[in-house]
Amino acid sequence: MKATLTQTLHYDNVPSASGLEMLGDHYYVVGDDSPYLYRLDKNFRLGSQEAIFDTAGFGSGRIAKDEKVDLEGMTLLQYQGKPYLLMMGSGSAPARRKAYLYNICGDDICREGAGMHSARTIDLDKLYQQLEQEADTLGGSLLNIEGVAAGHGKLYLLQRAIGAGQNVLISYRLSEFIPFLLGETGAQLPQSEISYFRLPGLNHLQAGFSGAYVYDDKLFFTASLENTSDAYADGEVLGSYIGYIPFTWVGKQDTLQIPTTPILQADGTPYTGKAESLVVQKREGKGRYRLVVVSDDDMGGSELLEVLLSVE
Template sequence: MKATITQTLHYDNLPSASGLEMLGDNYYVVGDDSPFLYGLDKNFQIVSREAIFDTTGFENGRIDKAEKVDLEGITLLQHQGKPYLLMMGSGSAPARRKAYLYNICGDDICREGAGKEGARTIDLDNLYTQIEEQVGLEEGSLNIEGVAAGHGKLYLLQRAIATGQNVLVSYRLADFIPYLLGEANTNLPQPELSYFRLPVLKNLQAGFSGAYVYDDKLFFTASLEDTNDAYNDGEVLGSYIGYIPFSWVGKQDTLQIPATVISQADGNPYTGKAESLVVQKREGKGRYRMIVVSDDDQGGSELLELLLSEE
């Protein structure tokens, strides 16, 4: 399997890209220290910026680390025939245990709890506490980095930290959406857990960073970062793309999943931190055109067009 970059774009005015979603010819990006949802057109030009929560603290172009919501995932949900964007915090600190539901169509379902911002705020503390207990995570080790919906389920990717595990947390959307919306007589949805191994370099395991459902696979980005906790950044040693076949979800064994280093056109490894992806299209058997966003940890972002080939 090979993942080769065909084009790279840099954005100085889109800080710390961490989540990417696609709807038609449009792309939506969130950053982990930005209060805005960025809209990109088919040529990847920024055409919109809308506040999804309070913009206080963004005056210098990035929210302070101790205060940021740390949005690390975004996915498209279909509810009652209409599209919504779900954005979720990592859960690695109290301020990061929230989700935001953004209404693309402009009807009333997200108005309650939105205030003057464009998204409905949802407290995820109970849900994240449940994940911590069921996975057996120590305090401060929760780090939800990928969010994707498809085939009737919502998938959350828990990023391995140090010697921890990469975990796929799956929910039935029929249970999860009523919980998100706070509908009457709904309980915490029950997750299904799956455990996976990713590539190791210098005694460090790569960790999940983004997710996207396409065909019969859950595609993911991952990065290998030299850090021992879910809060602090570290040196990036490599970024990867891979996939989990849906037939593997729910297996009790810890499985080694297919993954490959993201490479430049000249064959050298990409040294940025891949954070999220979408699959544009499939080009024949085992070939996928993809878009990846990455965070330079300096307040800027990159967008990569690349080709993934399984051959």
């Protein structure tokens, strides 16, 4: 497997990209310290931004670390035949235990609880507490949800390994998760299915999940190798990766080594930015995929990468 960069674009006015989704000819981007949802056109030009929650605290161009919602994952949900964007916080601090449901179609499902803003706010504290309380669920790490993806009737959350912890895939049935998310009468906390995975390492550090996307029979993901020992502080980025989990592996009891490859620049040297999320743009023949990846430069800007992934 090989992942090669074919184009890199930089955005000074899209801070700290952490989530990416594609719908039609548009790409949607969120940042972990921004209150806005950014929309790019098919040529990756920034077209608009819309506040999804209160913009207080964004005067400097980035929300302070101890106040930010830390939206680390975004996915497209289909509900009653209509598309919605679900954005979820990492859960690594009390302010980060919220989700936002964005109203793409303009109907009323997201307006309840949205207030002045365009997204419905959802409290995830009970869901995240459940994950923390279940023995061994998080593989020895503090809660740090970094990837969110929906497809094949399930919602997938990727828990990022920290220190000696494990990378964990947490799966829910959408038929249980959506009623809980919307607060429907009688809805219960959804039951999770847990899988553990091993990613590449370097100098006693292990790469950690950072983004997810469902395409064909695979859960594609981004991962990065970051020199940090907790879910709160940033560290030096030593490399970024792309890989996939075959859905036939989901739910297996062993800790499995999954197909993963470093992102390489055109000259073959490693890309050392922090890849945060991805979408699969299209498949080009057998085992070739066109991907779009967003990356956080940890200085208030973002990069968008076009990547060609070859899977043998």
